[in-house]
Amino acid sequence: MRKYETIFILHPSLDEEAVKANVEKFKGVIENNGGEVENVDAWGKRKLAYEIQKVGEGHYTLINFNANPELPKELDRVFRITDSVIRHIIINPEK
Template identity: 35%
Template sequence: MRHYEIVIIIHPDQTSEQIMHIIKHYKTFIMQNHGIIYRLEDWGRRQLAYPIKKLHKAYYILMNIHIEPVKISELKEILFFNEVVLRSMIITVKEKIVVPSVILKLKNDKMDKR
């Protein structure tokens, strides 16, 4: 089994309920295939670096998981054929990552200052 970092960019028209359903769907897939989720971060709706399908904002999700490489291939296929997923990126990492990302820290700092 290997460690992976996954970033999923979802169409901004999805409601928060739909986003939660999407997250639950991918979590279930990982758990059913004997994977471990070390970190799951909901970054929320953010500005894109460049337009994708004429959209300037999208919903971001980050996951760090541990799963078999064969199952990652299945996950890539599922992400590719999901119409609400604009982009996804899966990279192999050397070890598990459990600390909060910089983006989540910045998001939390902004919330604390309000």
């Protein structure tokens, strides 16, 4: 198992319940595919450095997790098909 970090930005029009539901959805993807969530850090609503699709702010969340090398590909796929995700990145901090 390798260590990974993912940061994703959700659309600012979402309410707190929808943000929590999306975070739980992504945690579920990690845990259901053999991963282990270490930490979830919700940074809240912040201003973006630049506008993305005419949106100037978003809900930031950082998740640290351990997983096999195939899981980030599945998580990336889920991020891409989720309409409420503006941007995301998955990195391996060990490299």
